[in-house]
Amino acid sequence: MSKKLRWGILSTGHIAHKFALGVGATESSEVVAVGSRTRDKADAFGKEFDIPRRHGSYEALAADADVDAIYVATPHPMHAENAILCLRRGKPVLCEKPFAINAALAGQMIDTARQAGLFLMEAMWSRFLPPVRKAKELVDAGAIGELRMIMADFGFRGAWKPETRLLNPDLAGGGLLDVGIYPVSLSSMFFGAARAVASQAHLGETGVDEQAGMVVKYDGGRISVITTGVRTRTPMEAWLLGTEGRIHLHREWWRGNPLTLMADGKDPETIDPPMVGNGFNYEIDEVARCIAAGKTESDIMPLDETLSIVTLLDEIRAQWGLKYPME
Ligand SMILES: NC(=O)c1ccc[n+]([C@@H]2O[C@H](COP(=O)([O-])OP(=O)(O)OC[C@H]3O[C@@H](n4cnc5c(N)ncnc54)[C@H](OP(=O)(O)O)[C@@H]3O)[C@@H](O)[C@H]2O)c1
DSSP states (O other), X not given: OOOXXXXXXXXXXXXXXXXXXXXXXXXSEEEEEEEOSSHHHHHHHHHHHXXXXXXXSHHHHHTOTTOSEEEEXXXXXXXXXXXXXXXXXXXXXXXXXXXXXXXXXXXXXXXXXXXXXXXXXXXXXXGGSHHHHHHHHHHHTTBTBSEEEEEEEEEOBOOOOTTSTTTOGGGTOSHIIIIIHHHHHHHHHHHOSOSEEEEEEEEOTTSSEEEEEEEEEOGGGOEEEEEEESBSOOXXXXXXXXXXXXXXXXXXXXXXOOEEEEETTSOOEEEOOOOOTTSHHHHHHHHHHHHHTTOSSOSSSOHHHHHHHHHHHHHHHHHHTOOOTTO
């Protein structure tokens, strides 16, 4: 078997755990190192996942010669600095969503990777899941005629903990960057770059968006209607509406659930593509495939598209007057 991609995980929080489990479900990859701001946390994480190389700083992880690629899983405002640190040390990077808190920082990350000729990708894991790939395949094959409109949402009622990253402006809290980005990215995958947006949000006590609604317009009059929130539970569904039918991505579509094809004049067909692992393995395999092939970007989640998504998020926040303290 060919050599596995040797990952380093930068940070030891909630999603870093899921990623480590996801790597375990691949043939392509292994985790060989972890870096934390504190040695104790690196040791505890390393022990939990049997990771041999444990670093007490992100700098030491980035400099580890036995690491082939790094997964950045810090809170949103740190993504740019952490990803650039790794790229400057010659490491390809998979960076959690939102790629950056604004387009200026996203641009710096992309420029750094391109100048160094290194792989870089936003970790929009949903895009790689079999049911979402299936929906794309069906739309591309004309199964619902021409796709004209998308209705998609991702909102949940999180606990009132103003200091945590979901509500804390110092950690770029709010629904849009955390979960609204999923339906925004889904729409981008089908419709390309946005041409106009109208939106409203409720900025709560901490000053970040607790709930929001957006109508986004794309070329050819195609439209997405998106809702999101971290204090309001939404249906968490996606509907792809075409001239000759619809596709329904079931509840919690972003984690890879069944879809129903409702082609006009035919019986509805529910499709449940087989999934293995915890889902993160699909994006991990994509990174390993790209790096093995000498590619610096993924065709499924290209950097210009990531930049256009972050640019749209900037425009939406500008409409609300939401600027983070570190901007
Ligand atoms: N793809 C997904 O499904 C998914 C799901 C959840 C979150 N995410 C994304 O992943 C990122 C991290 O989210 P999370 O839920 O894993 O967060 P988390 O549990 O708070 O973990 C973040 C980690 O980042 C490090 N860190 C560095 N600076 C920090 C700071 N100032 N405050 C707090 N932590 C800091 C810490 O690790 P050390 O102490 O070890 O350095 C911490 O454990 C976010 O950007 C989020 O959007 C993605």
